[in-house]
Amino acid sequence: MREYVEAAREARQQGRASFWCGERHYVVASDGKRFIRDKAAEREKEGNSPDYSMGAGFTLASGKPLADAAPDEFVLKNGSPVWGRVTEELALGRSSPGELRVQVGNAETGLIHAKKHEREIQGSDVQMGERPSVENFIDYIFQNATSFLPISGGKHFMVVERDGDRASPCAVVAWKDRPTVGGHYTLISVYAANKRTVRKQKSLSSGGTVSQSPAPARVPLASGTSARPEGGVSVRYGESDSVGQNIP
Numbered sequence: 001m002r003e004y005v006e007a008a009r010e011a012r013q014q015g016r017a018s019f020w021c022g023e024r025h026y027v028v029a030s031d032g033k034r035f036i037r038d039k040a041a042e043r044e045k046e047g048n049s050p051d052y053s054m055g056a057g058f059t060l061a062s063g064k065p066l067a068d069a070a071p072d073e074f075v076l077k078n079g080s081p082v083w084g085r086v087t088e089e090l091a092l093g094r095s096s097p098g099e100l101r102v103q104v105g106n107a108e109t110g111l112i113h114a115k116k117h118e119r120e121i122q123g124s125d126v127q128m129g130e131r132p133s134v135e136n137f138i139d140y141i142f143q144n145a146t147s148f149l150p151i152s153g154g155k156h157f158m159v160v161e162r163d164g165d166r167a168s169p170c171a172v173v174a175w176k177d178r179p180t181v182g183g184h185y186t187l188i189s190v191y192a193a194n195k196r197t198v199r200k201q202k203s204l205s206s207g208g209t210v211s212q213s214p215a216p217a218r219v220p221l222a223s224g225t226s227a228r229p230e231g232g233v234s235v236r237y238g239e240s241d242s243v244g245q246n247i248p
Helices: 002-014 039-048 110-116 118-122 134-144 195-203 233-238
Strands: 018-021 024-028 035-037 058-060 075-077 084-086 098-101 147-150 155-159 167-178 182-194
Touching: 002 018, 002 024, 075 134, 084 134, 110 118, 110 134, 110 182, 118 134, 118 182, 134 155, 134 167, 134 182, 147 195, 155 182, 155 195, 167 195, 182 195
Parallel strands: 098 182
Antiparallel strands: 018 024, 024 035, 058 075, 084 098, 147 155, 155 167, 167 182
């Protein structure tokens, strides 16, 4: 109660018509003499706030919450910073084989960036089942990618194409070389893309031709319903994702 009283007093002194007190939002009532709770604003904030909790099996070595961790810290999968590998077979001589890793990142790259789009991924036309975490979505791509293609700016496009799907799990990664860790690929973003977006990303691959591993049979990540595919994701998550100095 004391926190509310102090926040309300400060709002009146500053002539503000609303204020936040913890997770609650208050606005001036119609009589102009008191503040009332604004639950609509609270719901909107809750709906727009990323969920920074991590899926089972995924942790940080520092033990810090994701939102408080350093951007360059690696996210551990079952205790290891290595989530997968780009094999020679997948690289097809167009890219270097190497480890696949995920860093905490920031609003533009890494897991924090991916978390912002978790609801969009879960609502995409990829068979997601019981709303798996974005960490599981990333891991699925790293383990099952059928194409790994260099695009511009040192980035690489990964996609899992399955027969019968109207949308495909996709990721954008970039090669990074650090003296203490060595060369590896680090995550920029993940998203679910419709076929048109996948074709567009493939067209960005150097040389103008596309090679890919045989597509696996269509096996959903889990049983469930599907929703319509997201549109325009190549602009929002693909080429527009940051690279270079913005990568932790």
